Amino acid sequence: MPVRLETDTIGMLLTDVSRLLRGAxxxxIITSALGVTPGEARALIQVAATESIKQAEIAIRMGIEPMTLSTYLDRLEGLGLVERVPDPCDRRAKNVVVxxxxxxxxxxxxxxxxxxxDEVTSGLDAEGREALRASLKxxxxxLQQLDRSVSSDKKSVSE
Structure with a gap:
């Protein structure tokens, strides 16, 4: 008999919720006719959430390839919604600002x-929403700590 895995584990539920939320x-964004694509909207959100952010960091946060992000930023820049400015600490890098x-x-x-x-969290009261938010944080x-540990382990091995 083949091994069956549970579909309601935390990891599986988070994966499903993330995929479904992204689709929603x-x-x-498409039906709201805001004049930007969903990818451009996500990129704009990432830029707006920071004071100034490097293009490479936006791509990492969005989980997309730098060239895909570059296409989004080109269009947003063409619309006058973002600017690429020199990074004051790294002449080679560009920061993006809204x-x-x-x-x-x-x-x-x-x-x-x-x-x-509001639609996604219907059925949760304010306390339930806050508990969910705190748990996700x-x-x-x-997960960020795990990433930092893996990064520091890789540095140790390469040194």
């Missing part, structure tokens, strides 16, 4: 995300 976000022109679009995206999340921190 994509559909919401422009004032992006404010209206960012508010529209935020409204769409809030409406979506804890999982994220644990």
């Amino acid at each position: 976000f994509d559909r919401r 422009t004032d022109k992006a404010d209206t679009l960012l508010l529209d995206i935020r409204r769409e995300v809030r409406d979506l999340m 804890g999982l994220r921190e644990n």
Whole structure:
């Protein structure tokens, strides 16, 4: 008899929820006719969430290839929503910043995300939402710690 794995483990549930949430976000951005693609909206969100961020860091955060991100940023820059500026600490790197022109679009995206999340978390009261958020933050921190440990292990081995 073949081995069967559970589908309701935390890892499987997080994977499913992440995939379904991304699809719902994509559909919401497409149907809202905001003038940007879902990928461009995600890139703009990442840039707006920081003061100034390197292109390479955005690609890592989004889990996409740098060339894909570059295409998104080219379009956003062409629309006047972001600018690439020299990194003050690294002449070779470019940081990406949002422009004032992006404010209206960012508010529209935020409204769409809030409406979506209200639908997604329906049935949870404020306390349940906060508990979920706190748990997810804890999982994220644990995973980031694992990443840091793997990175430091790789450095130790290469030295």
